[in-house]
Amino acid sequence: MFDDLSALTGRALRKWIRNPAAVLPGFFTALFYLALFGNSFNPTSLIPSNMGGFQLTPAELLSIKSSILTQTFQGAATYISYLTAGIICLILVFNMAFGGIDLVLDRQLGFLSTLLTAPISRGSIYFSGVAQNMIKAMSLAFLTFLIAILLPDGLILGKGFGVLNFIGIFGAFALLAFGLSCVFTALALSVRAIDSLVAIVNFATFPLVFTSTALFPGAGFPSWLLAISNENPITKATDSARLLMVNGVLSSSQLSTLEWDIAYLVVFAAVMAIVGYIAARKALAPV
Amino acid sequence: MPPIIEAEHLTKFYPPKTKAVEDVSFSVDEGEVFGFLGPNGAGKTTTIKMLTTLASITSGKAKVAGFDVAHDPSAVRRSIGVVPQELTADDELKGNENLVLAAKLHHVPRSEVPGRVKDLLKLFDLEEAANRRVRTFSGGMRRRLQMAMGLVHSPKVMFLDEPTLGLDVQTRTKVWDYITRLNHDRGLTVFMTTHYLEEADGLCDRIAIIDHGAIKVSDSPAHLKEKFGGDVLSISMSGDTDLSEFLRTVPDVSDVTREGRVYKMKLPRTERALPVIIEGVTSRGLAITEISFSRPKLDDVFLEVTGRSMREDEGGGQDSWVQNLNLERQAS
Numbered sequence: 001m002f003d004d005l006s007a008l009t010g011r012a013l014r015k016w017i018r019n020p021a022a023v024l025p026g027f028f029t030a031l032f033y034l035a036l037f038g039n040s041f042n043p044t045s046l047i048p049s050n051m052g053g054f055q056l057t058p059a060e061l062l063s064i065k066s067s068i069l070t071q072t073f074q075g076a077a078t079y080i081s082y083l084t085a086g087i088i089c090l091i092l093v094f095n096m097a098f099g100g101i102d103l104v105l106d107r108q109l110g111f112l113s114t115l116l117t118a119p120i121s122r123g124s125i126y127f128s129g130v131a132q133n134m135i136k137a138m139s140l141a142f143l144t145f146l147i148a149i150l151l152p153d154g155l156i157l158g159k160g161f162g163v164l165n166f167i168g169i170f171g172a173f174a175l176l177a178f179g180l181s182c183v184f185t186a187l188a189l190s191v192r193a194i195d196s197l198v199a200i201v202n203f204a205t206f207p208l209v210f211t212s213t214a215l216f217p218g219a220g221f222p223s224w225l226l227a228i229s230n231e232n233p234i235t236k237a238t239d240s241a242r243l244l245m246v247n248g249v250l251s252s253s254q255l256s257t258l259e260w261d262i263a264y265l266v267v268f269a270a271v272m273a274i275v276g277y278i279a280a281r282k283a284l285a286p287v
Numbered sequence: 288m289p290p291i292i293e294a295e296h297l298t299k300f301y302p303p304k305t306k307a308v309e310d311v312s313f314s315v316d317e318g319e320v321f322g323f324l325g326p327n328g329a330g331k332t333t334t335i336k337m338l339t340t341l342a343s344i345t346s347g348k349a350k351v352a353g354f355d356v357a358h359d360p361s362a363v364r365r366s367i368g369v370v371p372q373e374l375t376a377d378d379e380l381k382g383n384e385n386l387v388l389a390a391k392l393h394h395v396p397r398s399e400v401p402g403r404v405k406d407l408l409k410l411f412d413l414e415e416a417a418n419r420r421v422r423t424f425s426g427g428m429r430r431r432l433q434m435a436m437g438l439v440h441s442p443k444v445m446f447l448d449e450p451t452l453g454l455d456v457q458t459r460t461k462v463w464d465y466i467t468r469l470n471h472d473r474g475l476t477v478f479m480t481t482h483y484l485e486e487a488d489g490l491c492d493r494i495a496i497i498d499h500g501a502i503k504v505s506d507s508p509a510h511l512k513e514k515f516g517g518d519v520l521s522i523s524m525s526g527d528t529d530l531s532e533f534l535r536t537v538p539d540v541s542d543v544t545r546e547g548r549v550y551k552m553k554l555p556r557t558e559r560a561l562p563v564i565i566e567g568v569t570s571r572g573l574a575i576t577e578i579s580f581s582r583p584k585l586d587d588v589f590l591e592v593t594g595r596s597m598r599e600d601e602g603g604g605q606d607s608w609v610q611n612l613n614l615e616r617q618a619s
Contacts, residue, residue: 007391015379110373114436117339118392119364286336286343286360287301 004120008128009135012102016136026095026136030144033087034080034151041215042079044068072217076246077156084148084155085241086214088141088173089234093209095140096180097201099133100188104197107189116284126280129185130273134177141173160248168258169241175265176237182269182276190283214238233268236261289353290314291444291476292321292338296347299333299500307333309500310347315493317443320470320477322491322508324484324585326593330500331480332372332448338478339369339446352443365393368437372448374429378422382413382432385421386439393440407435411465427458434465438475445469447479451486459486466490484585494585496592503592508585515588517541518557522564523577524548530568537563548576 016022039045044065049056056064069076076082106112115125148155157165184201191197209215211225212234218226229235240261243254250258292315299308308330315321325331336342338349340360349356352366376385386404395403408414411431416424421432430450437445450466451459463486469475481487487494488508495505504511524530527548534543534552537560542553554560557580568575 003391003394007388011377011380011388014384015377018379110371110375111377113341113371113373114369114375115392116341117364117367117369118389119361119394120392286341 001121001124004124005128005131008115008124009131012128012132013135016132026091026140027143027147030087030091030140030147033090034084034144034148034154037087037215038080038083038151038154041083043072044079072219074217074242074246075158076242078153080148080151080154081156081246082217082242083215084145085169085238085245086212087148088144088241089176089212089214089238090209091140091144092137092173092177092237093180093205093234095137096133096177096184097205098198099136099181100129100184100197100201101194102132103129103185103188104191104194107192108194122281122284123277125284126185126189126277129188130178130181130276133181133185134174137177137181138170138174141170141177145169155245158244158246158248161245162248165244165248168244168262172237172240172244172262172265175262175269176233179233179265179269179272182272186276186279186283189280208232208234212238233265236264236268240265291317291319291352292478293350294334294338294347295349297334297337297344297349298346299330299337299342300345306500308337308497311497311500311502312347313495313502313505315444315476315478317476318470318474319492320466320479320490322487322494323478323480323497324487324494324589325480325497329497329593331497333500334497335446335448335478335480339367340364365440366443368440368442368445370433370437370445370447370450372452374426374433376421376424376429376432376436379420381418381420382424382428383408383417385432386435389436390439395440403439403441407439410468411435425458427454427461430454430458430462431465434462438469442475444476444478447477449480449482451481451483459483463490484589488585496589498593504588511588512583512585513555515583515591517553517555518580518582519551519553520557520561520564520580521549521551521578522568522575524550524568525574525576526572528571528573530571530573533567533571534564537567540564 047061047064047068049058049061069079069082073079073082103112106115112125145155149157187200188197191200211228212232213229214234218229218235221229240258243250243258247254292313294314295312297308297311298306300306311330311334323331323334333342337344338351338356340356340363344357351363354362354366356363376382377388380388383404386407387400390400390403408417411434413428413431413435416428421429424432434447434450437447447466451462454462466477466479467490470477477490479487479491491508493505493507494511496503504515506514525548529545530550531543531545534540534550537554539556539560540552540554542551544551565575
């Protein structure tokens, strides 16, 4: 099965790398998301230097902004420091969701039938879909992380940030990406038309994103939305990665929260893998 | 020698009430080229899908290369090569990369892959294009690559679904040549569907005509033409003596008509009756001034069996941008 998986994943990645139209937009999306959302959503930029006739000094203004970031944005040194984890999750979600288009095309153009008449396991077809989307999306995640660091007023990593933080951050992203990829790959193998896939994906992704803390802190959510958000895997991945980015060294309570969130993501990934595999087997069975 | 493909009472039912194939039975011997003909929607593709494990069998039984299609699909897949109607070689990969991918997916031992790829590129005259991306290939080159991909694991049986669809006459003839060579040189069993009756006539040892999900006839092209058509012989005489009565007495001759000195008649095989006719004419002091005959075509058989000609059925099938894309790929 591993040979089949690597052959199919290799094919997809080779196509991806050779197609600049598929790779470059990913780079610019990351840049635009960070630059646009990082500025337009930044609430600290709304604080006027003159409040009711009281002129704030630059130091006072900075202090107020810093205080807001610390209290509301989990101690992030800059707004982009807060936003980066959410933007990366957003990129992961959309790449996973629309990554299945290639599989629908493979079905429509007959390539999938060719695979189904080859002596390979159905699991390798499914997991190669999962793997190729994950590799593509995780590459973009890493690129976005680098762009965020290089941007002016960009991502400032917490003091004491080390290799373990990095592993934790990308581990959380990978678990989210894997879980989502399992679901969306199974969906892509089940539908016959790109239109259907796009419609379902649009229906599913926006609520997923906007009920999470990817772009906004949960503190501002009404209680019902907070309850939903707390069970959203995007929230778990975002919060875990954000915690590890913003705080280099974690306190014991932060570590405990992180452990629970990661455990949640592990269960999420495992359940999605099983559900997706069952759905994919059904979709690939002879009709 | 046992047949390499056996289908017994194959039936395929798509809910709620579409019977795509009904009680189809046939067998294909090892080393045979077997043609499966029929109008669009007759059940050809469904039958191929069942035999290649792509579709489940509602009832009946099928064996390919000795393995039960329903119970041992993996063994069947190891024994077959499938060249579908669609051009499924990956546009973004190079010619040789597509072949290597096909070899890997059919578990060809790693050490044998380069040699087989090289051999197949040579066999299908694709050596010069091996390092080019497939999107730069012409329709004929894509089809040849597709056939090479179907052969990379040295299958026992090759399924070809409309192997020359959309190709120009010259390329079509080349593909015929490849099929003949594979059959003769490698003893490959070929199961093919085609819309081109002259293709089936020239290539196939036996053909089956399927219509409305059931096989109507199955035999060698020559026997079918003999059974359903027969030659039309036309002879012109030197004198005015009426030979109609004599001609009607010649064994196998039928439908004798006369227009002046020209007689037309139907007979199963001209070469068998002609000496008798010549002898009868000369013994009556007459001479034949002109002689011609036309052989029946599979079109006549098809028309007789299905009630319509194959050409009336061309152009159906997939009606989507995917088909257009495939046609564009074939035409490029």
